[in-house]
Amino acid sequence: MVRFFLRRLVFALLLLVCTSSAALFLTRLAPGDVTAQLGPNASRSEIESTRARFDLDRSPLSQWILWAGRAVRLDFGDSFLYNRPVAPLVIRAAGNTAVLALAALAIATLVGISFGIVTGSRQGSHTATLVGGASLVGVSLPPLLTSLIFVFFAARTGWLPPGGMSSAGTSDVSWAAWAIDVAWHLPLPSLALAVPIAAIFERLQSQSMSDAVQQPFMVAAIARGVPRRALILRHAWPVSLRPLCAVYGLVIGALLSGSFVVEYVTSWPGVGQLMYSALRARDIYLVAACAAMGACFLAIGTLAGDLLLAAADPRVRDQHA
Amino acid sequence: MRRIGIALLALTAMSALLASWLAPNPPDRRFPDLLYAPPTPIHVFDDHGAAPHAHAWRLVSRIERRFEEDATQRGPLLVLGADAYGRDSFSRLLHGARATLALALSATLAATLFGAIIGGIAGYAGGWADAVLSRVSEFVLVLPAVYVALALRAVMPLVLPAADVFALLLAIFALLGWPIVARGVRAIVASEREREYAIAARAAGASATRVLMRHLVPAAGGYLRTQATLLLPAFILAEATLSYVGLGFPDTTPTWGTMLQEASNVALLGDAPWSLSPAAAIFLVVLGVNLVVQGTGRAPVQLEP
Numbered sequence: 252m253v254r255f256f257l258r259r260l261v262f263a264l265l266l267l268v269c270t271s272s273a274a275l276f277l278t279r280l281a282p283g284d285v286t287a288q289l290g291p292n293a294s295r296s297e298i299e300s301t302r303a304r305f306d307l308d309r310s311p312l313s314q315w316i317l318w319a320g321r322a323v324r325l326d327f328g329d330s331f332l333y334n335r336p337v338a339p340l341v342i343r344a345a346g347n348t349a350v351l352a353l354a355a356l357a358i359a360t361l362v363g364i365s366f367g368i369v370t371g372s373r374q375g376s377h378t379a380t381l382v383g384g385a386s387l388v389g390v391s392l393p394p395l396l397t398s399l400i401f402v403f404f405a406a407r408t409g410w411l412p413p414g415g416m417s418s419a420g421t422s423d424v425s426w427a428a429w430a431i432d433v434a435w436h437l438p439l440p441s442l443a444l445a446v447p448i449a450a451i452f453e454r455l456q457s458q459s460m461s462d463a464v465q466q467p468f469m470v471a472a473i474a475r476g477v478p479r480r481a482l483i484l485r486h487a488w489p490v491s492l493r494p495l496c497a498v499y500g501l502v503i504g505a506l507l508s509g510s511f512v513v514e515y516v517t518s519w520p521g522v523g524q525l526m527y528s529a530l531r532a533r534d535i536y537l538v539a540a541c542a543a544m545g546a547c548f549l550a551i552g553t554l555a556g557d558l559l560l561a562a563a564d565p566r567v568r569d570q571h572a
Numbered sequence: 573m574r575r576i577g578i579a580l581l582a583l584t585a586m587s588a589l590l591a592s593w594l595a596p597n598p599p600d601r602r603f604p605d606l607l608y609a610p611p612t613p614i615h616v617f618d619d620h621g622a623a624p625h626a627h628a629w630r631l632v633s634r635i636e637r638r639f640e641e642d643a644t645q646r647g648p649l650l651v652l653g654a655d656a657y658g659r660d661s662f663s664r665l666l667h668g669a670r671a672t673l674a675l676a677l678s679a680t681l682a683a684t685l686f687g688a689i690i691g692g693i694a695g696y697a698g699g700w701a702d703a704v705l706s707r708v709s710e711f712v713l714v715l716p717a718v719y720v721a722l723a724l725r726a727v728m729p730l731v732l733p734a735a736d737v738f739a740l741l742l743a744i745f746a747l748l749g750w751p752i753v754a755r756g757v758r759a760i761v762a763s764e765r766e767r768e769y770a771i772a773a774r775a776a777g778a779s780a781t782r783v784l785m786r787h788l789v790p791a792a793g794g795y796l797r798t799q800a801t802l803l804l805p806a807f808i809l810a811e812a813t814l815s816y817v818g819l820g821f822p823d824t825t826p827t828w829g830t831m832l833q834e835a836s837n838v839a840l841l842g843d844a845p846w847s848l849s850p851a852a853a854i855f856l857v858v859l860g861v862n863l864v865v866q867g868t869g870r871a872p873v874q875l876e877p
Contacts, residue, residue, distance in 0.1 A: 266714065274723060281727030387866065391859035393809050395816065396851045399835050406842030413838050508718035515817055516836070526719065527817065530726035538723075545719060553714075 259557070263550030267543055274542035275318060278535045279311045285331045285533045305331065305535060318536070327543075328536030332528065337540040341525065345544050347416060348521035351513070352506045352548075354437055355444035359502075363449040364495070367456020371491070372483045374461050382453065389450025394509035398443035398516040411439050414518040440517040444509050448502060455498060459491035466490065489563075496563040500556020507548055522548075577863025584857050588669035595663035596649040599826050603648060603658040605629075608637045611653045611846055626650070637843070652846045655834050664826040665849055671827040673857075675738055676807035679745035684800045686746060687753020692789050694754065695761030696780065706758065709751030717748050721810055725819045734825040741820065745807050753799050760792040801865050805858040812854055828854055 284307055286298045299308075305328075306314040318328060330337045366386070370379040392400075405413035412418070417432045424432075463469070464487050472486050511523030518524075522541055529537035587594060603609070612626040628647025629639040651662035694705040712720075724744045732740065764770060765788060773783045808828070814820035815829025816836070823830045828850040834840075835847045 266711075269711070270715070277723060277727045282729050387862060388859065391805075391855055391862050393854075393858070395809060395813055395832075396855055399832070399841075399848060399851050402838055403835070403841050403845060403848060406838050407845075504714070504716045507716040511716075511718050511722070512813055523719075527722065527726075530723060531730070542719075542723075545716065549714060549716070 255557075259550075259554055263546070263554075266550060267546040270546045271322075271539045271543035272315060272319070275315060275535060275539040276311060278530070278533055278538045279307075279314065281533060283533055285535065288331060288532050288534075301331070304329070307535075318539070327540045330529070330534055330537040332532050332534045332537065337537045340537065341522065341540045341544050344520060344522045344525040344541075345548070347519060348507075348510055348514070348523065348548075350433075350437070351440055351444065351519055351521060352510055354441035355448065355510075356502070356506060358441060358445035359448035359452055362445070363452025364456050366449075367453045368460055368483065368488060370453065371457040371460025372464055372487065379457075383457070386450040386453040389446050390454065392446055392450075393512075394444050394447065395512045395516070397446045398440065398513045401439050401443050402516060405439055412436050413439070414516075416519055436519075440513045440519050443517070444506065444513045447509070448505060451498070452495065455495050456491065459494045460487060463487040463491040492563045493560070496556070496559040499559050500553045503549060503552025503556070506552075507545060573863050573866065577860045577866075580856050580860030581864065584669060584673070584853070584860070587666050588673050591663075591666040591670055595660075595666045596651070597660040597663045599659065599664045599667040600824070601659065603654060603660075605631045606639075606648070606650070606654045606658040607634070607656060608840065608844065609639055609650055609654040609658070610844070612647065612650045613641070614649070614651075652849045653844065655831070655847070661831070661834075661846065661849060664831055665828070665853060668826040668828050668831055668850065669853065671734075671738070671821065671825060672808055672811055672829065675741055675745075675811050675827075676804050679742050679749065679807045680800050680803045682742060682746035683749025683803055684753050684796055686750040687799070688757050688789050688792065688796060690750060691754035691757030691792075692761050692784050695758040696765055696784050696788065698762070702758070702762075705754070709754050712748065712751040713755070717806075718810070718813060720748060721745070721814060722817075722819065725814055730819070731822065734821055737821050737825075741811060741814065745810060748810075749803050749807070752803070753796065756795050756799065757789070757792045760795060761788045764788050764791045798865065801861055805861045808854060808857055812850070 284302070285305060286293070286301050286307075289297060289301060302308045306317055309317070321328065325338070327337050327341075329335065330340055333340055363386075366382050370382045373379050402413045405411045412435065416436050417429065418436075460483075464483070466487075468490075469482065469487060472482055477486065507523075510519075510521060511527070513519065514521040514523040515527065522544055526538065526541035526545075528534075529541060606629055609629050612629060614624055614626055616624050625646050626649040628642045628645040629650075630642040632638040632640050648660065650660050652665065653661050655661055655664070690705055690709070694702040721744050724747075725740065728740055761784070765783075770783060770787055773787050778786070811820060811827060812829035812832055815827055816832045818833070820829050821827045823833060831850040834844075835851065841847060
């Protein structure tokens with residue numbers, strides 16, 4: 252188990268270094284640099300000093316060496332757009348993204364798995380057909396579409412705020428009032444992100460459940476007179492969880508990709524938005540830090556997926572022991 | 573179910589192919605008095621009998637975007653209203669299907685082709701070539717596709733002519749798509765190469781290329797078809813996403829993504845549900861693909877891109 256974690260850790264570190272360095276080089280080699288943000292009337296000396304401040308007057312390689320040298324001491328450079336160190340900016344945005352993604356994951360898990368248990372254990376019933384149809388529609392509704400549709404309904408009905416993470420003028424209210432305000436803004440983007448994932452969970456759970464109820468041990472349990480409720484929940488469900496846990500680690504990628512779109516459409520101030528504005532402005536250290544944060548999310552997600560899989564399936568545990 | 577899916581896809585393909593004939597107005601024509609005009613009601617009967625036509629919108633208030641029907645005049649038919657420049661949304665939707673679908677189809681072809689070749693080589697050669705190719709494809713697979721596409725597109729010049737954008741997005745999509753295909757092809761080829769027919773072909777003196785291309789890659793044909801059907805909607809969506817955030821086609825080019833930018837204005841969106849029509853078009857294509865794939869058995873679950 253320890254070796255397994257060490258290998259995971261090495262892979263995560265490698266991913267972190269590779270993605271953030273690649274982001275740095277890509278941004279550096281892209282046409283144009285951050286001095287375009289100074290406007291057309293910037294003086295020559297101003298442009299020169301800005302370039303010097305961001306090491307843009309050095310070669311890409313020596314810039315990378317300087318940046319990497321500072322990064323190991325946890326100094327990730329400054330952002331031009333926000334004129335402050337990038338670390339607090341990215342950590343704050345990452346917190347917002349994590350709230351959004353975790354809320355969406357919780358919704359998708361609850362809805363998807365409970366409906367999947369119902370449809371999988373009652374193949375051919377009206378409920379199963381109906382839910383199956385609904386989740387086919389859900390699978391065909393990627394976050395770009397769901398977020399636009401939800402924003403449309405929010406704008407039309409006014410039941411939920413159509414965008415943002417908190418209302419204007421709530422920065423100086425009490426902590427509790429702020430939390431309630433954020434909770435009011437959360438359902439729309441998290442639902443938009445959750446719909447396709449919930450549909451995928453439902454399909455997977457339904458398939459594995461209908462496989463599980465056909466296993467011989469189920470016949471044995473029925474013969475022993477186990478009531479139907481316990482039959483499904485205590486006997487069939489744990490067995491059917493394996494394919495779902497295997498997908499959990501992959502979902503993190505879908506959540507990250509989806510959260511960029513949802514953040515953009517609903518103006519949720521997360522990593523996706525930050526990375527987008529940083530990329531457009533060629534804000535080089537901010538791009539690199541956002542890429543590093545994305546790699547962290549991926550590493551945490553795959554680790555969580557592996558742990559879940561190990562918890563659900565003893566064979567995986569033994570393999571890594 | 574499968575038939576409905578095929579019908580949906582055929583309908584989309586036909587409307588893209590026949591866009592020039594089906595579109596009531598040229599996609600670039602601007603009606604200066606019809607900015608944000610709602611859809612025109614279609615009237616079937618006029619004084620002389622049955623002749624479907626639309627009455628002209630008369631602009632009542634430009635600032636409130638209010639229009640009245642002018643029964644005395646015939647006007648341009650706006651099935652889905654007009655956009656911010658007074659262009660006919662329905663005609664743009666039909667023409668937009670061309671760019672969007674052409675890009676998605678060619679990207680799917682390219683990704684499948686590269687994936688088949690690279691996966692085939694990795695599976696057939698084994699050894700260090702297999703190890704290197706597999707590690708590379710694993711690395712690409714683990715990254716969230718949208719971010720990679722975003723980063724690769726954003727570091728290119730932001731304003732490019734439509735043809736260059738097409739080529740650039742094609743390259744980016746193919747780069748992101750091939751590992752998904754290659755991984756499966758590698759596994760299939762690696763197991764098939766030990767089968768009798770492959771050994772027989774080698775014993776008969778067939779070259780490695782011939783064994784690979786004539787015998788082993790065709791064995792992965794079913795897998796390639798499934799993967800291609802799954803990549804297509806992903807690429808349609810990727811184009812829409814990139815164009816929506818302003819990193820895809822220039823907005824003079826009608827595509828489903830550039831048209832969706834209309835919907836990004838929340839204040840307007842509430843009053844103009846028809847600006848979501850490109851979203852509906854994307855939904856129908858994705859649904860069509862899912863119906864077709866599900867009709868062939870269990871739906872393969874694809875999470876990304």
